[in-house]
Amino acid sequence: MEPVSENPFVPPGAPRPAPTPDSGSHEPGRPPLGPPPVGYVSPTGYAPSAPPPSAQPATAGPHVQGPFGTAPAHPQHQGSERPGQAPLDGWGRPVPDQRQAPARGLGAGWMVLVLVVALIGGALGGWGAQTIATGTQPEAASTPLPTGTEAARDLGDLDGTAQIAAQVLPSVVAIEVRGDQGAGTGSGFVLRADGYILTNNHVVSAGAGAGTRIEVIFSDGSQSTAEIVGRTAEYDLAVLRVDRDGLTPLPLADSDQVVVGDPVVAIGAPLGLQGTVTTGIVSALNRPVSAGSMDETAFINAIQTDAAINPGNSGGPLVDARGEVVGINSAIAQPPGVPGAAPGSIGLGFAIPSNQARRTAEQLIETGSATYPVIGVLLDSRHTGEGVRVATEGQPGQDPLTPGGPADLAGIEPGDIILAIDGRPVTQADELIVAIRAKAPGDSAVLTVRSGQEEREVRVVLDEVEAG
Template sequence: MTTQLPELSGPPPAGPQADWSRSSNPYAQYSPYESTNPPRRPSHRGRVAVLVVGACVMTLGAGTLGGAIGYLAARDSLATESTAVVAASSLGSPNGSIAAVAAAVQPSVVQLDVTSDAGSGTGSGFVLRDDGYIVTNNHVAGPAAGSGSIKISFADGSTADGILVGANPGYDIAVVKVDRANLNAIAIGSSADLVVGDLVIAVGSPLGLQGTVTTGIVSALNRPVTAGGEGETAFINAIQTDAAINPGNSGGPLVDSTGAVIGVNSAIASMGTSAGQPGSIGLGFAIPIDTVKRIVDEIIANGTSSTPVIGVKLDMAFTGSGAKVAEITTGGPAETAGLLAADLITKVNDQVIADATSLIVTIRANAPGDRVTLTVVRGDQTLNFPVTLDALTS
């Protein structure tokens, strides 16, 4: 028997998309939220990125940068009511099997339906704590800031209103709170020990299909990726996976073979299309959970979080190997350490720096107060500078 999938109706589910084959960063993706305004032409003025605490304010737009996989759906698209997820059964499945992992994880995964002045969208998230704290992407929940609303749909079919506790757009992470206790909190793993080839499982609501489970492996690590919505661009030192990740998976967990979350799904690469919204081609990207943990802990404690910075502006027009310093921030860590304008940063500790984006994501994988060693080429000299990372609060 053939079952026909529900058809999309109404306007296209997402806004304009960058053609990644012509983007200066092939992992920069499309905007997840639709707007009635025509897309703005990318600006090529001021090709300088500000790496303040690793925070990068980019005035260079390479097509439309964006959050990769948030799914904007008109309210009459796909399902409009919350329905209970038929969870995978672990009965008869050996520990560590995909069925057993899915059965353990699905009760902790939620769907977010977000409305704002710009439109409405659907994404995924997971229960961090049993007292109501939920983790998702900023490009999913962030649009609800101000006059927007968030509806959380749980795997048992129940729903609750969520409030945005805080977000860090630079990492594409947000925390939402519901007034509910005794939730099924997900197990938290570590991304530090991941190796290429590890089994991973993605759970979420692609195209609004709540409770969808897909599998794959870790395809690569430390992949520099830009993601986020129409606001500040996020820079992620990402986990790359071939697990099928599609619009609507944004904010959902990427878990390991034990069912512990090791990443937050945030972006996909696409070949580019002139109409509609792209889907998975086996290039998905997740924010490492070790980075996420620091951000969400700070948001829950303070409502804000910090981003590590070194205090330089980078020359984004530079096409050579490494990250070229355009300007030093007065009083910042780089000036204190002795860096100069026109220095070429080629390594952070033992990590080779290919370009400006590579430097930004490598710095952001650390925390404020961490001490790193920058390898710098200055003329015919190669110099090493110990730098203590400063903090920028968002």
């Protein structure tokens, strides 16, 4: 907050300095005339100061100062009083003979008094006019203003986002991780009533080492220590478990039924603000997103949303209009050209589809690890032309094509260009990888392949590889 300059006027109730002594005589019992008392503040907050007598507006002809301004002087004030009658002042009252005293106008102190009286009088006049116009009595000013219904609201009275939030919030948790390798926070939600919780791998990866403590904070403020059941960097998912029963799980919707434009609600703990609710729509589907570090890169066939997602939302649910989970909030876009800048929501958030999350979570709960599908090829990341090219050279311990793998069995050769998968064009290696990993091992895929000048379609059955 910027510093505020001191008020040159003393606040009401503060000690006031004594008024300047009057330079002339005054009537007995009347306060000495002088400058206005310090500390006067008008009802508008503006603190006026009375101008000196010389600053009063000059008007033609003799005038006197009265309680409501300047008025023409009465003839008797100009020496025309009747014999034996004492002269009258500007207030119409007899005054002592001042022929020996210097002439002066009304003191500045009285100017302040006149102003106060005028303001109060104006306020009373307006009040009186309102009373006459409305026909009400003064007591009507204390009549209470109308209020809304005092009936308590329950879940059945809510609609739209409020009802979804009330339904989902009890099942959403905040997660705090502290370990030797670092600390982090994120979100998650109840997957099963017996204590299983789903979140992102990158939320708990800081706590993968010994001595790590993971705390789960529920919507009612209670906390429980959690253990990692299983996690996979390839899909950026992790399952935790707390020693609790009777939790309320969130149902996982069929993400294949999601369409662009569907309304969605994101719930989580962005920047540690637990229970934050934001709304938006599904902006796009099948966005190829690669996130994470070079050691742990996740390839996500993501749902894009414009619901505000910020750091700390990771692992929280993206739910549809029925309150069912369609995605797990995992990543946000960062404006290009600002590496290292603290990312925040720019309306480009990405969630792992619920169908992928369901399949992976079931594997993690059952075996502690997950698998992902492959076609058994190395891809040339230096290729910049159309499609994605199969590498012509292998790497240590790996051939361009896995002998006996899906691509090898389908007749694909090193140097072939893969143009599309299931009719969906691919132009980058990540797009092909994401499209493959969106399937399950054992599923089939149709690849459009170019060998030299010849194009053909081949069907491959995806192989299974255990995630590291």
